[in-house]
Amino acid sequence: MDFACNFPFFSIMLLMFTGIISMIAGPRPAKILSLAALGISTVLSALLIAYINQTGESFIYMMGHFPAPFGNEISAGMFEAVMAFGICGVAFLSLWGNGASTKTDIPEKKRNLYYIMMDMLMASLLVLIYTNDIFTAYVFVELNTIAACAIVMSKPGGETIAATIRYLIMSLLGSGLFLLGISLIYALTGHLLMPNMHEIIIELVHNSNYTLPLIVIVGLFGVSMAIKSALFPFHSWLPDAHGSATTASSAVLSGLVLKGYIILLIKLFFRVFSLDILKEFHISDVLLVLGLLGMIMGSVKAIKETNIKRMIAYSSVAQIGYIFMGIGMDITIGLVAAVFQILVHMVTKPMLFTAAGGLINVSGHKKDFESLQGSAWKDPLAGVSFIVGSLSMIGIPLFAGFIVKYYLAAAAFDTSKNTLIILAVLVLSTVLNALYYVPAISKIYHRDEASKFNWQDVLRTIGAVGDFPYQASLIIFIILNIILGTCSGPVFQALEMGLDMLG
Amino acid sequence: MGLICILLPIIGGIWLLYKKRQTYFVRLVLLLHVLLTGILLFLPDTSWVVWKLTDQLNIVLKTDGLSRIFLAMVSLIWLVVSVYAQDYLEHDENPIRFFAFYLLTLGGLTGLCLAGNFMTLYLFFEAMSLLSVPLVLHTMTREAVAAALKYLIYSIAGASMALIGFFILLHYGSIEFAAGGTLSAAVISEHRDILLAGALFTVVGFGTKAGIFPMHSWLPTAHPVAPAPASAVLSGVITKAGIFAVIRVVYYQFGVELIAGSWVQYVWIILSLISVLMGSTLAFKEQILKKRLAYSSVSQLSYILFGLGTLTPTGFVGAVLHVVCHSVIKNGLFLGAGAVIHQTHKTKVRELDGIGKVMPVTMTCFTICALALVGIPPSGGFVSKWNLIAGSLESGLGLISWLGPVILLVSAVLTAGYLLGISVQAFITGKDKNGAAAGQEVSGRMRNSQMLLAFLAVVLGVFSGPLISYLETIAGGLF
Numbered sequence: 001m002d003f004a005c006n007f008p009f010f011s012i013m014l015l016m017f018t019g020i021i022s023m024i025a026g027p028r029p030a031k032i033l034s035l036a037a038l039g040i041s042t043v044l045s046a047l048l049i050a051y052i053n054q055t056g057e058s059f060i061y062m063m064g065h066f067p068a069p070f071g072n073e074i075s076a077g078m079f080e081a082v083m084a085f086g087i088c089g090v091a092f093l094s095l096w097g098n099g100a101s102t103k104t105d106i107p108e109k110k111r112n113l114y115y116i117m118m119d120m121l122m123a124s125l126l127v128l129i130y131t132n133d134i135f136t137a138y139v140f141v142e143l144n145t146i147a148a149c150a151i152v153m154s155k156p157g158g159e160t161i162a163a164t165i166r167y168l169i170m171s172l173l174g175s176g177l178f179l180l181g182i183s184l185i186y187a188l189t190g191h192l193l194m195p196n197m198h199e200i201i202i203e204l205v206h207n208s209n210y211t212l213p214l215i216v217i218v219g220l221f222g223v224s225m226a227i228k229s230a231l232f233p234f235h236s237w238l239p240d241a242h243g244s245a246t247t248a249s250s251a252v253l254s255g256l257v258l259k260g261y262i263i264l265l266i267k268l269f270f271r272v273f274s275l276d277i278l279k280e281f282h283i284s285d286v287l288l289v290l291g292l293l294g295m296i297m298g299s300v301k302a303i304k305e306t307n308i309k310r311m312i313a314y315s316s317v318a319q320i321g322y323i324f325m326g327i328g329m330d331i332t333i334g335l336v337a338a339v340f341q342i343l344v345h346m347v348t349k350p351m352l353f354t355a356a357g358g359l360i361n362v363s364g365h366k367k368d369f370e371s372l373q374g375s376a377w378k379d380p381l382a383g384v385s386f387i388v389g390s391l392s393m394i395g396i397p398l399f400a401g402f403i404v405k406y407y408l409a410a411a412a413f414d415t416s417k418n419t420l421i422i423l424a425v426l427v428l429s430t431v432l433n434a435l436y437y438v439p440a441i442s443k444i445y446h447r448d449e450a451s452k453f454n455w456q457d458v459l460r461t462i463g464a465v466g467d468f469p470y471q472a473s474l475i476i477f478i479i480l481n482i483i484l485g486t487c488s489g490p491v492f493q494a495l496e497m498g499l500d501m502l503g
Numbered sequence: 504m505g506l507i508c509i510l511l512p513i514i515g516g517i518w519l520l521y522k523k524r525q526t527y528f529v530r531l532v533l534l535l536h537v538l539l540t541g542i543l544l545f546l547p548d549t550s551w552v553v554w555k556l557t558d559q560l561n562i563v564l565k566t567d568g569l570s571r572i573f574l575a576m577v578s579l580i581w582l583v584v585s586v587y588a589q590d591y592l593e594h595d596e597n598p599i600r601f602f603a604f605y606l607l608t609l610g611g612l613t614g615l616c617l618a619g620n621f622m623t624l625y626l627f628f629e630a631m632s633l634l635s636v637p638l639v640l641h642t643m644t645r646e647a648v649a650a651a652l653k654y655l656i657y658s659i660a661g662a663s664m665a666l667i668g669f670f671i672l673l674h675y676g677s678i679e680f681a682a683g684g685t686l687s688a689a690v691i692s693e694h695r696d697i698l699l700a701g702a703l704f705t706v707v708g709f710g711t712k713a714g715i716f717p718m719h720s721w722l723p724t725a726h727p728v729a730p731a732p733a734s735a736v737l738s739g740v741i742t743k744a745g746i747f748a749v750i751r752v753v754y755y756q757f758g759v760e761l762i763a764g765s766w767v768q769y770v771w772i773i774l775s776l777i778s779v780l781m782g783s784t785l786a787f788k789e790q791i792l793k794k795r796l797a798y799s800s801v802s803q804l805s806y807i808l809f810g811l812g813t814l815t816p817t818g819f820v821g822a823v824l825h826v827v828c829h830s831v832i833k834n835g836l837f838l839g840a841g842a843v844i845h846q847t848h849k850t851k852v853r854e855l856d857g858i859g860k861v862m863p864v865t866m867t868c869f870t871i872c873a874l875a876l877v878g879i880p881p882s883g884g885f886v887s888k889w890n891l892i893a894g895s896l897e898s899g900l901g902l903i904s905w906l907g908p909v910i911l912l913v914s915a916v917l918t919a920g921y922l923l924g925i926s927v928q929a930f931i932t933g934k935d936k937n938g939a940a941a942g943q944e945v946s947g948r949m950r951n952s953q954m955l956l957a958f959l960a961v962v963l964g965v966f967s968g969p970l971i972s973y974l975e976t977i978a979g980g981l982f
Contacts, residue, residue: 267747394659395666396633397626406560409670420697423670427663434659442652447643489557 004051004306005061008076008130011041011084012123015430019119019429027111032098038122039094045085048492052078058501060132060383073132073193075271079339079498080129082491083263086346087129087256091122094350101357105155105246114154121147125260134182134272135192138266141178142227145171148257163240170237176225181220184213186273194271205277213279218273218283225265226287228260229325232294235317239301243310243367247284247357250309251350254316259342260322263449266335269327270502288328288417292425294321299432307367315393316317316352319345319431325380325422326408329415337407339495343393344400344484351477352379352389358382358470359444367419369443383444385474389482390437395430400484402500405430504546505564508539508574509614519599525543529589529602538576538608546572559673565619565680568977569823572970573747576614578826580740580834581609587838587952588667590731590945597641601730604637607742610662615744616633619677621669621756627710636740638733639725643669650728655676657721661711665748668705671697672756676694679773680756682756682980689759702757703767706808707774709752712745713804716778718813721794722801723785727793732842734793738800739833742913743826746807753811754819754981763814770901775908780806781920783917792840794922796833799818801874801916803829809907810891815884816978818894821887823833823974828883828963832872833876835956836922839869842945842953859929860945866929868957873922883963888915 010412018037022030052058058077066072095102096120124144131137149171153164182327188191204210223234231240242250258371259279278284298317304309326338358402362378363371374381392399405426412422484491515532542647543566550565565573583603592598611631618624634657639651673676674696676685689696711718715976722742726734753762762768782802789795810822841864843858844850875882888911895907944950963970 067689118975391633394661396629397622403557405666406557406670406673410559410674412670413674420700427667430663430666431656431660434663438655439652442648446648446946486554486556489555492557 002051002055004048005033005059005130007044007048007051007074008074008080008126008390009061011064011088012126012130014040015119015123015126015313019116019123019130022112022116022119025112027064027108029097029114030115033252034119034426036090038088038095041126042085042088042092045081048081049078049085050386052076054140056497072136072324074130075132075194075503076130077417077498078494079502082494082498083129083259083339083344084126086343087232087259088122090237090251090255090346091118091351093473093476094248094251096356096469097098098246098251098357099469100467101247101361103173107156110154114151115151116467117147117154121151121257124262125256125363127265128260129267132194132271134185134194134197134268136378138179138370141261141264141359143174144257144260145175145228145342148253151253152241154249155244155246157244159240159244163237164473166237167241170227170234172222173439174234176351177224181224181260182216182222184217188213188217194267197272198274201273201277203279214277215281216285218285220282221268222287225261226290226324228261229265229320230317230503231290231320231487232297232317233290233292235298235320235394237304238317240309242313242316243307247353250313251353254313254353255346255350258316258320259346262327262342263318266327267292267502270499275332275335284330285417286328287497288326289323291324291326291328292422293327293427293455294318295429296321297430299436303436304433305436306369308360308369308372308440309353309367311440312352312356313351313383315433315436316345316349318388318433319349319393321429322408322409325367325425326411329411329417329422332496333414334408334411336496337404337411337493338497340407340488341406343403343491343495344404344481347477347480347484348389348400349394351385351474351481352393354474354477355382355385357388358474359386369440370494371445373446376441377447381471381474385478386444388478388481390441393437394487398485399484400481400488403485403488410422504541504543505549505551505566505675506615508543509564509610509617511536511610512606512613513610513684514719516564516603516610519606529585529721533585533609536613537578539581540574540613544575545547550971552616555642556622559583559678560622561620562623563619563679564614564617566625567863568683569747569750570616570618572823572973574613574970575744576743576830577609577616577740580736581605581834582951583955584732584834586731587841587949588947591732592730595730598649601641601733603656604634605733605826607634608638608736612740612744617944618680619752620680621672621752624670624751625665625669626865627661628665628712628744628748629662631741632662632712632743633861634738635867639729640735641733643726644728647728651723653721656709657718661708661718661745664704664708665752666708666712668701668708668752668757670917675904676756677872678756680755682755683982684754684756684760684860685756686761692798698757698761699765699767702762703770705752705757706749706771707749709745710774710808712748713742713779714782714793714801715805715808716774719778719782719801723789723794723797725783726797726800727791728877731837731844733791734797735834735837735841735853736798738797738837742800742804743830746811746822746826748802749811750807750823759814759982768814768900769903770814772809772900772907774811775805775808776903776907778802779809779914783898783914783921787917787921789921791850792843792852792855792925793837793850796836796840797850799836799876799918799921800829800833802918803833806891806911806914809911813894813898813904813907815894815897815899816975816982817890817897819973819978819981820974821890821894823903823971823977824890824967826885827970828875828887828960831883831956831963832876835872835953835960836876837858837874838949838953838956840951845949846945852928855925855928856932857885857929859926864944864950865953866926868953869929870923870926871957872960873926876922877919881961881964882961883967886967888965890971908971
């Protein structure tokens with residue numbers, strides 16, 4: 001076994017130990033440790049991508065070299081590696097870029113705890129991506145939930161506490177359903193490792209034994225992950241939790257944590273079941289319909305919203321709808337498109353949250369559009385990032401969002417589902433996205449008629465607002481978005497290869 | 504070469520935003536653009552893949568007959584209007600921003616004209632829509648902001664509808680433009696319904712930019728609030744981007760064969776006839792001068808869409824001819840209206856009594872353009888409308904083939920009513936009831952631009968022969 005196969009294990013352990021060490025560290029060392037661990041994990045994931053690209057196959061890694069059932073297994077392929085790379089990289093950028101606002105929002109005493117929770121959150125996300133063992137997945141789903149709740153709550157105020165309780169209840173409901181699913185599948189198959197379960201399930205389906213329990217299991221997995229990833233109509237907790245948290249948390253929660261569960265769900269669908277079984281059970285139809293509804297309803301809710309962070313949070317509901325639509329088409333190319341959307345949303349949403357955070361900062365920490373008027377002139381870089389993010393969400397060519405729509409539309413022709421309806425919803429959601437992002441842009445760029453303004457002053461303000469990490473991370477986010485929008489070929493091939501390795 | 508043409512105004516615009524150059528810089532960029540376009544016109548047809556977004560999606564630039572006509576029109580009018588705008592915006596707070604986005608929009612339009620496939624077309628269509636928003640926003644009043652939002656949302660909605668067609672074409676055919684369409688007969692017979700649906704979505708989607716019913720209502724809101732030079736190019740040139748896109752998609756992608764005689768053609772023609780009639784009627788009733796002109800655009804642009812919808816060579820020639828004529832004429836009219844507003848701050852039609860005595864040149868040019876738009880020979884409007892009506896009669900669509908011309912003629916009478924009425928008021932009503940005589944004639948440069956456009960409106964009619972024969976060769980390849 002090559003040395004590179006240790007990398008997933010290393011990154012997980014690195015993050016967990018960073019969390020443990022940070023307990024005795026002050027807020028500043030805790031932050032630096034966190035960033036360092038995330039940075040190293042990003043590099044390790046990049047190396048892993050290179051390694052897998054070379055070998056061309058996935059591998060299974062036994063932790064501590066104990067075979068199952070005593071040991072624990074990690075399975076890593078191209079899909080996992082790319083997702084881990086995206087998650088670690090984006091988390092690094094979000095935490096690094098929003099360091100200043102974290103400092104003002106989170107009290108001094110709690111700040112090292114905040115970073116500990118971040119470490120735990122990222123470690124558990126990586127486990128969700130890499131694990132080959134369904135019970136380990138459950139344990140880390142719980143850890144993830146608790147860390148996420150603590151992160152939302154770390155900003156003091158009644159708003160966040162109410163949001164956290166809501167979040168906690170919904171999340172626990174999801175976890176409970178997931179556990180129920182695991183118990184049932186364990187009772188049916190007697191295994192907890194994904195490949196072993198897969199063999200038995202194929203046999204069961206082949207002999208059409210236990211069809212009903214299997215449908216229930218797939219349903220339980222689908223619903224539990226849908227609750228956790230805020231698929232419509234289980235989205236009601238999301239805007240409160242993501243809208244009230246501090247900017248770095250909103251970026252990480254909306255951009256990454258939601259995706260962790262979807263990635264787990266895709267792994268379950270691929271490695272435990274298979275696309276054919278899903279098609280047979282019609283669970284993909286349900287996901288498709290919910291995805292389509294989510295694309296519309298998320299945007300409709302966002303249109304009515306007057307708080308910028310809640311608006312962006314509702315937009316996540318719509319974007320998650322795209323992902324589930326891709327999954328619901330139950331063909332490989334649809335899934336690749338869905339996974340590509342995961343990646344695109346991963347770089348776009350944190351950018352929007354970071355930009356919104358910057359705009360909120362220059363408008364006296366108020367989040368409603370009335371107070372945000374003209375804020376983009378005070379922080380031009382945030383304004384530009386917000387525009388880039390919005391254009392990507394609307395689906396203007398050259399930005400990442402357009403490529404997603406293209407892949408999803410291309411998949412819509414190959415699926416057995418109704419192509420025209422999928423296309424129509426895709427296009428309708430484009431218009432709906434425009435209906436809230438465009439007015440938002442016009443509000444943040446609104447000026448009083450009287451106030452004189454000078455382009456050179458504005459250009460000078462760039463660089464004067466916010467610290468270096470903030471500016472750098474926004475610029476990197478913009479570049480990433482445009483790279484995904486113009487050179488998506490290699491990324492798409494990598495994802496195709498990754499999904500190929502999964503099944 | 505094509506890329507230079509696109510990048511020149513874009514870089515110029517960005518440079519202008521950054522450096523606040525004097526107005527001579529704008530003129531230099533535009534003159535260079537005209538020069539480059541001129542060279543491009545005489546170079547042979549080319550096609551060049553600039554960038555590959557994915558395996559299927561390329562950015563391609565291409566020159567052919569149609570792009571030459573549109574490019575020449577855009578480039579020339581942009582130069583003429585910019586000369587006018589420099590004086591018009593003399594006392595404006597923010598001429599630099601206006602000219603910067605004016606140049607950027609030109610970059611988008613140039614790219615649109617040179618687009619070699621649907622992907623590139625869509626890219627530049629969106630880019631142009633977004634970049635032209637600041638022109639509408641210019642005054643930054645509450646009204647302007649609302650109008651700009653409406654403009655943008657209609658544009659995006661229209662483009663999204665066209666996107667359905669884009670996806671369908673991408674799957675069933677190719678997105679490269681090829682005269683006569685890219686769909687093979689086998690595909691057409693097999694997937695007829697979905698292709699037709701896609702064609703309708705695309706026509707109405709891009710038609711939004713040209714104010715086709717029921718997507719017309721942004722036009723009378725957005726065009727009047729912009730400064731006059733901006734309303735002129737918005738109404739006269741940018742709306743033609745929608746027409747251009749419709750031509751490209753219908754004649755170079757879906758192909759005439761698919762649509763001819765199908766329900767899509769009927770829906771298309773009926774929608775355009777409704778817009779023709781509705782536009783003229785609303786213009787007739789409208790009292791605010793610029794709004795009246797905007798409604799007039801709704802009606803005139805649908806003349807063009809009607810001509811394209813007949814799917815006959817004559818109709819096509821008439822339509823493209825009307826694109827050119829209407830561009831020149833509508834710009835002339837808006838510049839005239841702008842001149843009146845600039846000198847007297849009067850926006851309502853009934854305040855214009857006797858204005859012709861004070862501003863004789865402006866109102867004469869206005870009247871010439873008005874006559875040309877009505878279609879009095881020997882103006883350009885006459886030749887294009889003649890072809891449009893001939894095309895309709897050739898189309899063999901039963902009732903519509905003669906109902907169409909009737910509606911066009913009725914609308915022409917209405918046009919005469921709403922435009923010549925102003926001239927009559929200006930010159931003949933003589934009595935100065937409202938103190939209109941307070942103003943005076945506009946400066947030399949503004950006057951020259953108007954005179955040039957009025958002159959062109961007539962020349963296009965008198966010497967339309969070469970243009971028509973050129974268009975006929977293009978049309979020959981399409982049918």
